Structures are given as C-alpha cells and as structure tokens.
Amino acid sequence: MSTRLTGARLGAVVLLIAGLGVAGPSTSYAAAAPSITREAWGTTTGGEAVDRYTLVNNGLRVRILTYGGILQSIEAPDRHGKRADVALGFGNLADYEAKSPYFGCITGRYANRIAQGTFVLDGVTYHLPVNDGPNSLHGGTTGFDKRVWKATPASTGNTVSLRLEFTSPDGDQGYPGALTTVVTYTLTRGHEIRMDYRATTTEPTVVNLTNHAYWNLAGEGAGTIDTTRLRINASRYTPVDATLIPTGAVDPVARTPMDFRKATAIGERNRSGFAQLVIGRGYDHNWVLDRRDASYRKLEVAAQATDPRSGRQLTVLTTEPGLQFYAGNFLDGTLTGKSGRMYRQGDGFALETQHYPDSPNQATFPSTVLRPGETYRTTTVYRLGVSHG
Known part of the structure; x- marks a missing residue:
C-alpha cells in the first residue's frame, strides 16, 4: 500500500511516475513494461525518512529499501509460473532496525570479519568496533x-x-578516509538483479562490499533449505579458527563436506562431524573461486542453487575472488518474517560475493586496500530462472 506524500516528497513521486510509469495493483507485471515506483516506508528511530522502491521487469518484481540498501522482497516464478517471494526479511522498518541479521542489506565498509577489530595500514593501527565475539563484523x-x-x-x-549513494565520513566506525560509495541495482529483462559497486576514498583505507540476501527458493517462510541443491565453482576454501577468522590456509575441498563442485543438497552434509562445520554450526565459510580471469574484472559463474520442489534456480555471477556461503545456522526461531512464520535454523541461505574475510590481516590474501585516486569496482549478478529437470 503506497503512503500518501505531501510537499517536496510528493514532487519527487510525480517526477518518477511521469518519467518511468506505474505498475498498479491490478497490473500483470509479467507482461507490463519495465517500471519503478516509490513509496514512503517509515522513519528511523533517528528521524530519517525511508523509502521503498518497487522495480518490475519481465516477470520479476524486486523491492528495495533506502535503509541499508535492503533487498526487501524478490518475487520470482516457479516452473509453473507461480510467483513467490524468495528473500527472507521483515514487513516493517522497526524490525530491520532492531532485529535484522543483515537480511538483504549492503554490508560495509568491510563485509565479513576482521580479527580482533584491528588492522594495520601503512604502519598505522586502526581499531574497529567489536560486534561478533572478539571480532568486527560487516563494518561494525x-x-x-x-x-x-x-x-x-x-x-x-x-x-x-x-x-544508491552514501558517504561514510573519515573515522566512521574506526575506518580511515571519507568513503563515497555508489551501489546501483539494475533489473534486466533476463530476470537478473545486477549490482554494481563503486567507491572512492580521501585516505588509504580498506573496502569489501557485498549484498547479504537470505534466499529460500521454495518461498520465504517455506521451511528448510536442506533439499536445495547447491553448486559452488571452487576447489579450495579458507578454513577458520574457533571465532570464524581464517587461519591463513587455503585448503582443498576434495574429499570433504566443503566440496560443492557438483550440485549437492545443502542438508546432505551440513550436520556432519567435520571440524570446520562444528566450528560454524554448519556452513559459514569463504570459498576461493576457480576464476579464469585473475584481474577480477570479468563476470564469472560463482554458484548455482536449485530448489527441486519449485524448480526455481539462482545463478550467481561475480567479478569477486571469493564467495561466503552461509546456511542460516544462527536463525533460531526468535524472528518472524513477512509471511508471519518463524525463521528457524536452515530456513535460508546467503551467497555473499566478496574478497576474503580478514584480508587486511592476511598478507597472502588478495588485497582490499583502496587509495585516493583509485576507484573500487565490483559487480555481482543474481540471475533467477527455472529448472525443468
């Protein structure tokens, strides 16, 4: 339901509707022309207005919040043309502010973990907020x-x-340099959500950005993802210590439960006694992608997930060197989603394209340093389709 707006904000809506068109509630968005609309979606506890944008293109409908750049819903058809929202999340802003385990958001300045909330750059030690045991997670x-x-x-x-644009000031969360970040979500006619990330800095800093969508291809609130078949284009991964920080090793996946080079049901080995899965309560690790392009400029397939019940299929392409696969291990039934159903362990999975965790403290990992005059550039594509197999 769109909220009535007045004054300056009403003018913005009129301009948007006149320029791009409106997909009303009775419109069949499978046949409609591409469209984008805006509605007010509440105010943060700090008094900032939040909008929700609805993007529609060729049967795919995506809703994005200006709060956190969150992919709030992703509606996609199954093999019979029946649509469902396949992204976990909330139906109101208050829950995103108070409870969200990073549902659908842009994570930064540094996605994933930095050990002890500390790193050294050009001889200077920087201290970040510690918010995940002894470590800093997802920017603080x-x-x-x-x-x-x-x-x-x-x-x-x-x-x-x-x-979407945001400028993080120098010293924000302990990070050096004023960082101006632009993330552009594009909905294509090929059922793709393309995410182009760009950032520049005023001082040397570290940057690692990703999207943290939680997926359930059977539908949000449909229950376990155990039967979802996953393939990851990686022959190696980075094992972690007891606090989920990489040890610095890069180990082969062969003959371990970390081997997803062939499509395998997520639940098939997720509860094995393999030491790395015991540490993470399941899968919560970075895979080193088998890339042909070592410059990290070309899109290559990183992973593909298929729900055998609905036939929905998600293919992830990226320019990044790594992929964090997280199987929703810490969902514990305390969160209620958009469908009014509880989210329990293993009810959603994340495929976070990225540089490796703790890279600022790991000299052998690809660098995440960004300097003045340089532009951070990375692209990831979520391609939604169906499998008839």
Whole structure:
C-alpha cells in the first residue's frame, strides 16, 4: 500500500511516475513494461525518512529499501509460473532496525570479519568496533546496513535501476578516509538483479562490499533449505579458527563436506562431524573461486542453487575472488518474517560475493586496500530462472 506524500516528497513521486510509469495493483507485471515506483516506508528511530522502491521487469518484481540498501522482497516464478517471494526479511522498518541479521542489506565498509577489530595500514593501527565475539563484523556496530542511502531511479527502456549513494565520513566506525560509495541495482529483462559497486576514498583505507540476501527458493517462510541443491565453482576454501577468522590456509575441498563442485543438497552434509562445520554450526565459510580471469574484472559463474520442489534456480555471477556461503545456522526461531512464520535454523541461505574475510590481516590474501585516486569496482549478478529437470 503506497503512503500518501505531501510537499517536496510528493514532487519527487510525480517526477518518477511521469518519467518511468506505474505498475498498479491490478497490473500483470509479467507482461507490463519495465517500471519503478516509490513509496514512503517509515522513519528511523533517528528521524530519517525511508523509502521503498518497487522495480518490475519481465516477470520479476524486486523491492528495495533506502535503509541499508535492503533487498526487501524478490518475487520470482516457479516452473509453473507461480510467483513467490524468495528473500527472507521483515514487513516493517522497526524490525530491520532492531532485529535484522543483515537480511538483504549492503554490508560495509568491510563485509565479513576482521580479527580482533584491528588492522594495520601503512604502519598505522586502526581499531574497529567489536560486534561478533572478539571480532568486527560487516563494518561494525553501525555499518552500511544501518544507514539511509540517497536514491536515484532510472530507466533505459529494457531495464530499470536504482542508484544508491552514501558517504561514510573519515573515522566512521574506526575506518580511515571519507568513503563515497555508489551501489546501483539494475533489473534486466533476463530476470537478473545486477549490482554494481563503486567507491572512492580521501585516505588509504580498506573496502569489501557485498549484498547479504537470505534466499529460500521454495518461498520465504517455506521451511528448510536442506533439499536445495547447491553448486559452488571452487576447489579450495579458507578454513577458520574457533571465532570464524581464517587461519591463513587455503585448503582443498576434495574429499570433504566443503566440496560443492557438483550440485549437492545443502542438508546432505551440513550436520556432519567435520571440524570446520562444528566450528560454524554448519556452513559459514569463504570459498576461493576457480576464476579464469585473475584481474577480477570479468563476470564469472560463482554458484548455482536449485530448489527441486519449485524448480526455481539462482545463478550467481561475480567479478569477486571469493564467495561466503552461509546456511542460516544462527536463525533460531526468535524472528518472524513477512509471511508471519518463524525463521528457524536452515530456513535460508546467503551467497555473499566478496574478497576474503580478514584480508587486511592476511598478507597472502588478495588485497582490499583502496587509495585516493583509485576507484573500487565490483559487480555481482543474481540471475533467477527455472529448472525443468
């Protein structure tokens, strides 16, 4: 339901509707032209207005919040054309602010973990908020997932996109340099959500950005993902210590439960006694992608997940060197999603394209350092389709 707006905010809506069109509630968005609309979606506890944008293109409908750049819903058809929302999340802003385990958000400045909340850059030691045991996770206590981004919609005729921009000031969460970040979500006619990340800095810093969507291809609130078949294009992974920080080793997946080079049901080995799975309560690890392009500029397939019940299939392509696969191990029934159903362990999975965790403290890992005059660039694509097998 769209909220009535007044004053300056009403003018923005009129401009958007006039330029890009409206998909009303009775519109069949499978046949409708690409469209993007905006609605007010509440106010943060700090008094900032939040909007929700709805992007529609060729049978796919995606809702994005300006709070955290969150993919709040992703509606996709199954093999019979029946649509369902396949992204875990909440139906209100208050829950995202108070409870969210990073549902659908942009994570940064540094996605994943940094050991002890500390790193050294150019001889200077920087201290970050510790918010995950002894470590700093996803940018700290007030990361990019908890910021309101400036949004600019656009359309090319075949695509619709939403450009989100946020400038993190020098010293924010302990990170050096003022970092200006632009993330552009584009919905294509090929049932793709394309995410282009760009960032520049005023001082040397470290950057690692990703999206943290939780997927259930059977439908949000449909229960376990154990039968979802997953393939990861990686022959190696980075094992972790007891606090989920990489040890620095890069180990082969062969003959271990970490081997997803052939499509395997997520639940088939998730509860094995393999030491790495005991540490993470299941899968919560970084895979080293088998890339042909070592420059990290070309999109290559990182992973593919298929739900045998609905036939929905998610293919992830990225320019990044790593992929964090998380199997929803810490969902514990205390969160209620959009469907009104509890989220329990293993009810969703995340495929986070990224540089490796704790890279600022691991000299052998690909660098995440960004310097003035350089531009951080990375792209990831979520491609949704169906399998008839």
